[in-house]
Amino acid sequence: MAKSMCDYIQLRDVQLPVPVYLQRDAWRRTNKPQPATFSVRLSYPAALISLAAENDTVGHTLDYGTLYRSIESAIISSNKDAIPDENAGDPSTRPSHSKDIVDVALTISDAAHKVLWSEIGATEHAKDDAVYLDHWFTEKKEEITVDLHLPKAILRAERGLFCTLVTRRRPVKEEDNFMDFDLTVRIEGIRCACIIGVNPHEREDKQIVELALTFRQSKGKTHMIPKEYQTMVSKVAESVDKTSYETVEALATHAAKIVLVEFPLDEVTVRVEKPSAMAFVAFSGLEITRAASFFGVSRRPA
Structure with missing residues (x-):
């Protein structure tokens, strides 16, 4: 199979149906919900996209619905420690939260990464299949880009707070701390x-x-x-x-x-x-x- 460029699968301008929680909101209050929109873009083996096109089937590609639901679930899970228990008698015993916009972007990226590899694994190709000659595999071209926008995060910033996180190579083992990334906060x-x-x-x-x-x-x-x-x-x-x-x-x-x-x-x-x-x-x-x-x-x- 001829070497091909990467293709991309993406969700753009997603309005989260659940809020995100940061360490401080625009009024410096802790654990207050605020709206967020995001886009996520994943590089994907062109060989698998070509198979999906040739067979006109979703069996070789990534399911958008699965990607969205996984990200939404990850955000909800990350919010659990931030939402205060109103029944707690002592406010000081309520959970404190130290997330910032970068942590939220990383949560989205991690969820997308898990979906990416679970979907590729589900395509069930033999290890010697020609699909693995695609340079996405041979040259490790995995790349996930997350664009996150919090429009009401900063009081004097009318257009809000933006974060772009691009991750490439991920740690092979959980104890590894190596990650190839570029991060921009605006x-x-x-x-x-x-x-x-x-x-x-x-x-x-x-x-x-x-x-x-x-x-x-x-x-x-x-x-x-x-x-x-x-x-x-x-x-x-x-x-x-x-x-x-x-x-x-x-x-x-x-x-x-x-x-x-x-x-x-x-x-x-x-x-x-x-x-x-x-x-x-x-x-x-x-x-x-x-x-x-x-x-x-x-x-x-x-």
Whole structure:
């Protein structure tokens, strides 16, 4: 069988019928439910997809319904420790919860991984079958991408909190801690009002600026993903509100400095946009990436 590229099976823009629970909600309250949407995309052997197409049968492919129900079940199971028992007399005995958006994304990815391999195993091919010559098997092309959006996770971020988790190679044994992954966490729609611009009319009144903060991590890196989203966004927004820069370059650098000096992070990407600056342009601005070392800050390895 000729070597082929991977195919993909996906669920897009899934509105979870059950809420997720994080350590803190937008008002910093613990164990409060909030809505979430997600998409999941799994690489799949093209040889098996071809067999499904040739025979016009689902016997060689992955069942969407099984994938969805497994993810939903995993989310419900992960919520059990977060939902307080209202009959518990002492609130301090109620379960505490420390999940953040990355943990939820990993729950979805783990559930998808289990379904992927259970479905491939169910196709019942002999070990010497030509289907296993597909480079998905020979070159270990397994890849699962989860995009998760919590629209109401952060009070001053109108577009919410986003997480993209891409996992590839998984540990062979449970005690192994190796995983090939890329992780991106993004905070969108941080709206501030400040004096910004070089034109005389821009120096008279405050105008709205919209910020986004992006954090990226991959295997072997530490100090890359924040934990205190609420506190960070509040500090950045409150500081930006008081600024009076002429350029978005200076404003973006100011925001990056707040993040990297006041929080234990190694790098941040800051996007600053001015929606009111040009009449026929929806947003004008720039995006910068800065490391903590740019501001003279060094971090010890974790």
